[in-house]
Amino acid sequence: MKNEKRHMGLKATNRLSNTAIYILLVVISVVWLLPFVFILLQSFRVESTWQVGYVIPQQWGFDNYIRLWNSDFKRWYLNTLIIALFSAVLVTVIQLCMSYTLSRFRFKMRGPLMRFMLILGMFPGMLTMIILYRVLADLGLTQANAVPGLILVGVASSGMGYYVSKGFFDTIPKSLDEAARVDGATRFQVLYKIILPLAKPIVIYTILTAFMGPWGDFVFARYVAMGTSAGYNVAVGMYSWLTNDQINSWYTTFCAGGVMVALPVTILFLCLQKYYVEGVTGGAVKG
Amino acid sequence: MKRYSDMEFLRLSKWQKFLYKLVSFLVGIPLGIGRFFKKIGIAVKNGVLRVVSELKDIGVTFVHGDWKTKVSYVVMGFGNIARGQVLRGLLFLLFEAVFIFYMVTTGGYWLSKLGTLGTQGPESVYDPIYDTNTTVYHDNSFKILLYGVLTIFFIVAFIYTWWVNVRQNKLAEQIIKSGKKLKSGKDDLKSLVDDQFHKTLLALPMVGILVFTVLPIVFMVLVAFTNYDGSHNGYSNALFTWVGLKNFSTLFSWSSAGSTQSMSATFGEILVWTLMWAFFATFTNYFLGMGVAMAINKKGIRLKKMWRTILVMTVAIPQFISLLYVSKMFAADGLINQMLLSLGWIKQALPFWTDPTWARITVIIINIWIGIPYLMLITTGILMNIPADLYESAKIDGANAWQQFHKITLPYMLFITGPYLLTSFTGNMNNFNVIYLLTGGGPTNAAASGAAGTVGHTDLLITWLFKITTGSDSQYYLAAVVGIMVFVVVAIISLVVYNVLPSIKNEEDYQ
Numbered sequence: 001m002k003n004e005k006r007h008m009g010l011k012a013t014n015r016l017s018n019t020a021i022y023i024l025l026v027v028i029s030v031v032w033l034l035p036f037v038f039i040l041l042q043s044f045r046v047e048s049t050w051q052v053g054y055v056i057p058q059q060w061g062f063d064n065y066i067r068l069w070n071s072d073f074k075r076w077y078l079n080t081l082i083i084a085l086f087s088a089v090l091v092t093v094i095q096l097c098m099s100y101t102l103s104r105f106r107f108k109m110r111g112p113l114m115r116f117m118l119i120l121g122m123f124p125g126m127l128t129m130i131i132l133y134r135v136l137a138d139l140g141l142t143q144a145n146a147v148p149g150l151i152l153v154g155v156a157s158s159g160m161g162y163y164v165s166k167g168f169f170d171t172i173p174k175s176l177d178e179a180a181r182v183d184g185a186t187r188f189q190v191l192y193k194i195i196l197p198l199a200k201p202i203v204i205y206t207i208l209t210a211f212m213g214p215w216g217d218f219v220f221a222r223y224v225a226m227g228t229s230a231g232y233n234v235a236v237g238m239y240s241w242l243t244n245d246q247i248n249s250w251y252t253t254f255c256a257g258g259v260m261v262a263l264p265v266t267i268l269f270l271c272l273q274k275y276y277v278e279g280v281t282g283g284a285v286k287g
Numbered sequence: 288m289k290r291y292s293d294m295e296f297l298r299l300s301k302w303q304k305f306l307y308k309l310v311s312f313l314v315g316i317p318l319g320i321g322r323f324f325k326k327i328g329i330a331v332k333n334g335v336l337r338v339v340s341e342l343k344d345i346g347v348t349f350v351h352g353d354w355k356t357k358v359s360y361v362v363m364g365f366g367n368i369a370r371g372q373v374l375r376g377l378l379f380l381l382f383e384a385v386f387i388f389y390m391v392t393t394g395g396y397w398l399s400k401l402g403t404l405g406t407q408g409p410e411s412v413y414d415p416i417y418d419t420n421t422t423v424y425h426d427n428s429f430k431i432l433l434y435g436v437l438t439i440f441f442i443v444a445f446i447y448t449w450w451v452n453v454r455q456n457k458l459a460e461q462i463i464k465s466g467k468k469l470k471s472g473k474d475d476l477k478s479l480v481d482d483q484f485h486k487t488l489l490a491l492p493m494v495g496i497l498v499f500t501v502l503p504i505v506f507m508v509l510v511a512f513t514n515y516d517g518s519h520n521g522y523s524n525a526l527f528t529w530v531g532l533k534n535f536s537t538l539f540s541w542s543s544a545g546s547t548q549s550m551s552a553t554f555g556e557i558l559v560w561t562l563m564w565a566f567f568a569t570f571t572n573y574f575l576g577m578g579v580a581m582a583i584n585k586k587g588i589r590l591k592k593m594w595r596t597i598l599v600m601t602v603a604i605p606q607f608i609s610l611l612y613v614s615k616m617f618a619a620d621g622l623i624n625q626m627l628l629s630l631g632w633i634k635q636a637l638p639f640w641t642d643p644t645w646a647r648i649t650v651i652i653i654n655i656w657i658g659i660p661y662l663m664l665i666t667t668g669i670l671m672n673i674p675a676d677l678y679e680s681a682k683i684d685g686a687n688a689w690q691q692f693h694k695i696t697l698p699y700m701l702f703i704t705g706p707y708l709l710t711s712f713t714g715n716m717n718n719f720n721v722i723y724l725l726t727g728g729g730p731t732n733a734a735a736s737g738a739a740g741t742v743g744h745t746d747l748l749i750t751w752l753f754k755i756t757t758g759s760d761s762q763y764y765l766a767a768v769v770g771i772m773v774f775v776v777v778a779i780i781s782l783v784v785y786n787v788l789p790s791i792k793n794e795e796d797y798q
Binding site (some may be wrong): 014017018021022024025028029031032033035036038039050051055094095097098100101105107117119120122123124125126127128129130131132134135152153155156157158159160163186187188191212215216218219223234235238239242247251254255258261262265266268269270273276277280281 | 429433480481482484485488489491492493495496498499500501503504506507510579582583585587588594596597598599600601602603604605606607608609611612613615616620621622625656659660661664665667668669710713717719720723724748749752753756757763766767770773774777778781
């Protein structure tokens with residue numbers, strides 16, 4: 001009898017705390033999604049000034065989207081897409097080479113190399129912006145030609161970001177490699193036939209992050225484009241719409257642009273979510 | 288300080304234990320620093336000894352080597368070719384030829400100018416044909432510094448290759464003496480996908496890092512010792528040159544000019560806020576993210592996948608969209624203020640971005656909004672890995688939820704995520720996007736803004752660096768000094784944490 005009562009009590013408190021958690025989760029979901037819902041709603045707003053003091057448009061229409069695709073946005077979108085596609089391929093190759101080697105091989109320079117890169121990583125990347133800009137300028141890869149320049153710099157320095165995928169490779173048992181080596185497989189065959197199939201989550205994770213990165217790349221892209229609209233990516237271009245003298249005429253167009261940028265990336269992300277989660281949990285922490 | 292044995296320590300009360308740990312940590316700092324320098328000393332000593340013994344070895348190899356080896360000291364790769372390793376030998380020879388060609392044609396020139404960074408700036412010359420003055424350009428300090436550094440890299444690479452070449456001759460002689468066969472070119476190529484596969488894999492990434500990370504960093508560190516800025520751009524207006532430690536003393540000067548406070552006061556203010564920001568940004572995200580993850584993980588909560596997906600979706604949306612949008616939402620005439628005003632809850636707009644304290648708090652809160660989904664993702668996986676029987680036995684012993692969290696979850700999490708916390712702290716110190724896209728560093732700190740451009744109350748060192756670089760004066764030298772200071776701060780924090788954290792021990796333990 002007494003026991004039963006205590007049991008009931010536990011159940012009741014459990015139900016209470018679960019209800020609290022549900023309330024919390026609903027609040028969190030609302031807070032997290034609301035700004036994006038606002039962006040979506042305002043992208044359909046026809047009255048185009050910034051401060052209107054309400055969220056739901058009084059007049060709905062596709063005006064903003066039509067204006068968007070008639071502006072320079074087309075060019076910016078294409079620029080960003082090109083950078084994203086190139087870096088998705090090249091950054092992935094470079095980072096996987098780097099992380100696989102540092103995870104699997106024990107060579108003399110491995111320790112010093114990793115320590116060296118750790119120290120290099122402590123310098124703020126922004127520091128090198130000035131010289132990279134000058135070098136790109138000498139190569140003629142700035143302003144209107146910013147796209148190849150951004151790809152070059154982004155890919156070339158991506159080897160430093162090997163930590164997450166190395167953490168993942170570390171979790172694949174080494175005995176697999178050793179067994180294959182005993183059977184006479186070369187190092188290359190071990191990588192190609194054994195490790196890569198097992199590393200599918202981290203490969204997709206790397207491709208996904210490498211593809212998503214350029215969509216938000218802002219500072220260096222802005223510096224390299226140096227005010228030439230043809231060399232902007234979406235982030236730089238859309239930032240110019242929100243300056244104080246532009247915001248009143250471009251605010252709703254910005255929202256429409258935001259939807260156009262976020263939509264494909266988010267859909268892609270949600271499709272590959274499983275791999276992203278596996279990559280993050282498998283690699284990011286141990287890194 | 289009295290040292291307790293393990294048994295004595297366990298008998299102390301909670302507060303005494305805490306105090307003991309704290310004191311022993313503080314006492315340990317000078318010792319740790321001492322050890323660190325001792326380590327460096329030992330490393331330097333070992334390095335010098337190693338170089339001396341290698342030099343001796345090079346001499347001995349020359350004296351005892353056969354004629355093929357001796358020729359190789361001058362003509363790299365000769366020994367390899369003479370002993371049948373044609374491929375290797377040709378590569379050595381090619382490298383030597385390229386090196387000599389480079390040094391004779393351009394490398395020597397850059398190197399000779401490196402000491403002065405150029406002597407002859409642009410000058411105005413009268414052109415009698417067109418009756419105008421035209422500017423004639425001579426030296427280019429920027430290129431001299433850049434290619435000078437590159438040439439030094441090249442020389443180091445050459446010396447290393449030369450040494451490898453000598454060592455290979457020695458090894459080859461030994462192998463032939465012992466009656467074995469040398470590796471052929473075909474073997475060499477084969478080993479590149481097998482024994483030496485790591486070299487193949489690393490070649491491309493390392494070249495990229497060397498050219499686009501190492502070289503620029505070395506260059507910018509050197510810029511900190513020059514007067515390179517917008518009005519000394521090294522080519523079209525005036526040359527720049529070495530100024531020694533002057534820029535460091537500028538940053539740390541205590542003299543103030545007019546209404547502007549001294550440089551060191553500004554630097555100190557920004558540094559303190561940077562550390563505060565990094566602390567709050569890291570730990571609010573960490574604990575709240577963990578809290579959300581635990582709430583979703585809790586037994587009996589349904590639709591786990593849906594809650595996670597809602598949060599994860601926000602990770603996918605590029606930050607500049609959400610940050611810029613939210614920044615405008617909180618503006619004085621933005622959505623939030625307007626709604627609150629029209630509801631009559633406030634009489635005048637809340638100063639989200641105009642009051643220093645408000646701005647700092649708002650930035651931290653919005654950063655929570657940005658960061659929680661990511662932290663939720665990371666911690667979910669680890670939380671699920673905590674052995675369930677730990678909780679079972681804790682429950683049997685009558686531990687309540689808080690005790691379970693405090694005694695099991697938290698220590699486990701801190702142990703596993705220690706390294707992540709460190710990288711996230713230093714990452715937040717350099718979190719340019721959140722600050723720049725939200726506030727642009729504002730509201731303006733009038734006392735700190737001056738010759739080096741405007742400085743705001745939410746400026747981090749990294750956004751300050753950016754503002755100095757892109758400001759009207761473009762004081763690159765000052766930006767370089769600030770960059771070096773960021774490095775120093777990050778390095779000190781990392782060193783301390785590495786020496787205190789338990790989970791960064793042996794990397795191999797994890798595998």
